[in-house]
Amino acid sequence: MDSQILVSDGRIPKSPNTIRFVCISDSHSRFFNFPPGDVLLHAGDFTKKGTPDEVLQFANYLKTTNYQYKVIIAGNHDTPFDAKNFDEIIKKKRNPHRCDPYAVKRLLKDFIYLEDSFFNAFGYTIWGTPWTNQHYKGAFTIKDINKLGEKWAQIPLGVDIVLSHSPPNGILDRSKDNRCLGCPVLAETIKMIRPKVHVFGHIHEGHGVRTVDGITYINASVCNNRYQPIYTPIVFDLPII
Numbered sequence: 421m422d423s424q425i426l427v428s429d430g431r432i433p434k435s436p437n438t439i440r441f442v443c444i445s446d447s448h449s450r451f452f453n454f455p456p457g458d459v460l461l462h463a464g465d466f467t468k469k470g471t472p473d474e475v476l477q478f479a480n481y482l483k484t485t486n487y488q489y490k491v492i493i494a495g496n497h498d499t500p501f502d503a504k505n506f507d508e509i510i511k512k513k514r515n516p517h518r519c520d521p522y523a524v525k526r527l528l529k530d531f532i533y534l535e536d537s538f539f540n541a542f543g544y545t546i547w548g549t550p551w552t553n554q555h556y557k558g559a560f561t562i563k564d565i566n567k568l569g570e571k572w573a574q575i576p577l578g579v580d581i582v583l584s585h586s587p588p589n590g591i592l593d594r595s596k597d598n599r600c601l602g603c604p605v606l607a608e609t610i611k612m613i614r615p616k617v618h619v620f621g622h623i624h625e626g627h628g629v630r631t632v633d634g635i636t637y638i639n640a641s642v643c644n645n646r647y648q649p650i651y652t653p654i655v656f657d658l659p660i661i
């Protein structure tokens with residue numbers, strides 16, 4: 421464990437010389453009291469069906485929270501956020517929610533929405549990327565592992581925190597039928613980039629924290645496979661720089 425990084429469920433009060441990052445993923449329109457902190461990191465799947473109403477509810481909930489920065493990426497459920505592929509994605513749905521995806525994305529304009537892009541919070545750089553392996557045609561899904569690798573190749577060397585919807589393969593990515601469903605190319609990329617922390621979700625049952633070779637991995641899923649919010653958010657504290 422990196423001695424500089426304190427990971428907890430948020431019940432330990434943070435010391436005055438630290439910044440608290442609160443990690444949540446896969447909240448799927450279930451709202452509960454997000455623990456206090458300085459920076460919220462949401463790793464995607466904030467909706468269940470990807471409707472404009474759900475996005476509005478999420479935005480309204482975020483407005484009631486006190487984080488200095490609210491950093492969000494989308495997941496495969498958050499369909500309007502994949503605006504370029506939106507028509508294609510909803511074509512495959514039985515009850516499609518038609519909307520202007522660009523207008524829906526603007527509902528999060530007051531927050532830090534990342535899509536293969538970065539943000540600097542209190543001197544810590546955060547790279548956010550929404551892509552996952554295509555299991556069905558959802559938002560930001562890619563079948564071809566080489567094309568998925570092109571997304572990970574954009575993660576800059578030296579970034580402090582990687583926020584992705586996909587887990588890396590082999591770490592906190594085991595499904596209920598005992599298969600590791602994370603992306604192997606993401607795992608290799610993270611080992612090469614060596615961020616301090618990699619925060620992700622998507623494989624709900626992989627919820628937890630592991631430190632491997634000095635990198636802290638956090639699967640911050642709060643829902644279980646039945647989309648019930650049973651897991652606690654995970655927080656980590658980094659020194660003020």
Ligand SMILES: Nc1nc2c(ncn2[C@@H]2O[C@H](COP(=O)(O)O)[C@@H](O)[C@H]2O)c(=O)[nH]1
Pocket residue numbers: 446465496497553554555595596601622623624625644645
């Ligand atoms: N067999 C696979 N199961 C998958 C895959 N991706 C996700 N899942 C399972 O679904 C739940 C929920 O994921 P969500 O994106 O729909 O919220 C997850 O916990 C897994 O159990 C996959 O690629 N293959």
Ligand SMILES: [Mn+2]
Pocket residue numbers: 446448465495622624
């Ligand atoms: Mn999910």
Ligand SMILES: [Mn+2]
Pocket residue numbers: 465495496497585622623
């Ligand atoms: Mn997902």
